[in-house]
Amino acid sequence: MxxxxxxxxxxxxxxxxxxxxxxxxxxxxxxxxxxxxxxxxxxxxxxxxxxxxxxxxxxxxxxxxxxxxxxRGLYHRCQKVPKKRLIYRSNMITQRIAGFLILNVYLY
Missing domain, CATH: 1.10.10 (Arc Repressor Mutant, subunit A)
Incomplete structure (x- = not known):
């Protein structure tokens, strides 16, 4: 062995x-x-x-x-998205969801 x-x-x-x-x-x-x-x-x-x-x-x-x-250019290093951008994107999505919820309340 x-x-x-x-x-x-x-x-x-x-x-x-x-x-x-x-x-x-x-x-x-x-x-x-x-x-x-x-x-x-x-x-x-x-x-x-x-x-x-x-x-x-x-x-x-x-x-x-x-x-x-x-x-040799066969592939590139995977780029990580900066945490700051992820937080900004998350806040933006949260605001849109809140807007849809408020609109939904007014429709009913």
């Missing part, structure tokens, strides 16, 4: 082989929310999804791949 370090190295080697066999279109197909879908990557590599997070070398290789894909 392989030790943890040996298994980590095997997973890293498998990732590098998997990465080399993928085309840009393959990467686009497994992109979700500005990054590669971890479940699909794990399936392709033949490791558990947890290995992608727990193996530092594998995590670094995956981040490097995603950075490379962004530099």
């Amino acid at each position: 392989a030790s943890g370090q040996q298994k980590a190295q095997q997973n890293l080697d498998a990732f590098e082989v998997w990465q080399a066999t993928q085309t840009d279109d393959d990467f686009k197909q497994i992109t979700f929310k500005g990054q590669l879908n971890r479940i699909e990557v794990a399936k392709g590599v033949g490791c558990g999804k947890s290995a992608l997070n727990q193996n530092p070398a594998l995590r670094k290789a995956l981040k490097s791949l995603e950075d490379s894909l962004r530099e």
